[in-house]
Amino acid sequence: MEKQVLEWGIETNEKGHRANSYLYCAETDCPECGYKLPLSPSWIIGKGTKTIAVLKDNGKDGFDIEIQSGVSDEALKRADEMATVRDGNTWCPQCKKSVPITVLRKDRKGDNGEMLSGLRPWGKTEFLPRPDDVFRERLYCVRYEYEEQYLASNGEWKSKTIRYYQTPTPQDMVREKKVEQLLAGRFVDWQNKGFIPNTEIETGLETARLTRERGWRYWHQLFNPRQLLVHGLFINKALSLNPSRQEVILILLGINKLSNWNTKLSRWNSDAA
């Protein structure tokens, strides 16, 4: 699996550094001014590394997102105050107006008193939002790491892991596209083989929210293309090794762990970053 990911080059940048985290946010159109509005309850990425995302007006229709590390305490505080999701409302730095998210989704009551929304329900083979959907997904930060050799005080060479955050470069975006294409070429086959989820979300109190609040109707839609590609590849490679019954159990435990940690609903923990 590792070999395949390296061969595809989907996690390695031009310097040979390996990405170990990709941060995505939802993006919507501000109903008040029409600007494309990235959504997050805080723009602090790492409290330890003092890393923040700064929204900068692109002068035409939305915001560039600039990643800065090692910033001052005031900048850190400002990044928190620039939250674009606050108590169930959006807040737009361009027009300074707030809109309830329920209004964005066009929430309403159905005939039987059930809550419905106006979001487009995603189809079975869809794994990406459409450009005209209320909520799109945007990659806004990548964390890379590499090993650095250094001469220790006792005269021995040692190595330490250096991690850094950066604004996605054009090459990062090319790699995102490549991931989407690689997945698209395997999607139906992998769904049929069960390497990636293929079932509809049954309606329950909690699960109904996924459709109402996100438009997701199938379990695989809880994952973005990069997550689906890596999960599918993991199962595909593992099963191709003719595993024993016991090994299959380990594979399933592995994939369960991946799925719990690595979904679009997982929240980034800035305390530990």
Ligand SMILES: [Zn+2]
């Ligand atoms: Zn606005």
